[in-house]
Amino acid sequence: MTAVDSLPSSLQPSAAPAAAPEGRTLPQFVLTITCQDQVGIVHAVTEFLLAHGANINEHQQFDDTVHGLVHLRTAFTGPLELTRETLQRNFVSIAERFGMRYEIHDQTPPRLLVMVSKSGHCLNDLIFRWRAGGLGGEIALVVSNHEELRPMAEAAGLPYIHLPVSPATKEEAEQQLLALVEEHDIDLVVLARYMQILSDDLCRALAGRAINIHHSFLPGFKGARPYHQAYERGVKLVGATAHYVTADLDEGPIIEQEVIRVDHTHDPRALSTVGQDAEALALSRAVRWHCEHRVLLEGSSTVVFR
Numbered sequence: 001m002t003a004v005d006s007l008p009s010s011l012q013p014s015a016a017p018a019a020a021p022e023g024r025t026l027p028q029f030v031l032t033i034t035c036q037d038q039v040g041i042v043h044a045v046t047e048f049l050l051a052h053g054a055n056i057n058e059h060q061q062f063d064d065t066v067h068g069l070v071h072l073r074t075a076f077t078g079p080l081e082l083t084r085e086t087l088q089r090n091f092v093s094i095a096e097r098f099g100m101r102y103e104i105h106d107q108t109p110p111r112l113l114v115m116v117s118k119s120g121h122c123l124n125d126l127i128f129r130w131r132a133g134g135l136g137g138e139i140a141l142v143v144s145n146h147e148e149l150r151p152m153a154e155a156a157g158l159p160y161i162h163l164p165v166s167p168a169t170k171e172e173a174e175q176q177l178l179a180l181v182e183e184h185d186i187d188l189v190v191l192a193r194y195m196q197i198l199s200d201d202l203c204r205a206l207a208g209r210a211i212n213i214h215h216s217f218l219p220g221f222k223g224a225r226p227y228h229q230a231y232e233r234g235v236k237l238v239g240a241t242a243h244y245v246t247a248d249l250d251e252g253p254i255i256e257q258e259v260i261r262v263d264h265t266h267d268p269r270a271l272s273t274v275g276q277d278a279e280a281l282a283l284s285r286a287v288r289w290h291c292e293h294r295v296l297l298e299g300s301s302t303v304v305f306r
């Protein structure tokens, strides 16, 4: 008798997926796994989900033969009574058997804190997608080292916190930011053209939960004025790079990049103007994919299950 044979009829492979009672929706979850590649991983995962009455909606896998690793993302719908805590508790033994690094998420949208300076095109795009329900997370508040974007945030009903930064106030400002992250139960900090360099301590505190948009196609043109560098170089493509924030400026693991064709008629201002579209698109995609648990960090790189 196989493991499947021992399951109740409602869980037999041919059984229809569990249905939600009137007015209720079935819980949805995402499981992400990284481990050494070995036989039986997918079988163990699918047998575990079957035993909990879960119905797989999306499954993606990448075998990284360079590093001998396998990365999985499985999105599934559970029976009404299934919880993240039950899954977490029951999956531990499987994770230990295969030496898995894993996360189990329910459908609670991550809470976002957006940081800005004076340029509003990325914030504007994030607010539009959030209000349209297409960002994958909830914007909780906006923090800035300037006042210029307060009207945009407050018009969207968002709290706006002004934290001026100078060499004298930087440490205090960063402590206040961390206090806001705790106070508002923030899951992700989004640097949406925030033009101050975060300290090593702050980067460590926000490791894996802070995304920046750099206004160039990295690794080219790092720093604060990439469009001037691009103009001087005479490039024919400009772009933007969304990456996790690390202490090494503009060196964090890349999540998404976008490019736009330009030519000799574009001066630095024109390059900056056309580049804004690439920045807004790359950042919003990266934020949504992070919120949907589609981005797996692997050392200095990422695996993105788009």
Ligand SMILES: Nc1nc2c(c(=O)[nH]1)N[C@@H](CN(C=O)c1ccc(C(=O)N[C@@H](CCC(=O)O)C(=O)O)cc1)CN2
Residues within 6 Å of the ligand: 191, 194, 195, 196, 197, 198, 199, 203, 212, 213, 214, 215, 223, 224, 245, 246, 247, 248, 249, 250, 251, 252
């Ligand atoms: N620790 C990190 N902090 C930040 C990163 C990062 O990758 N790691 N990205 C920046 C954004 N950025 C480029 O994408 C960037 C922003 C600002 C500067 C810079 O030189 N700033 C000057 C001040 C400039 C000003 O006041 O306008 C500085 O901080 O001395 C370079 C790159 C966000 N933070």
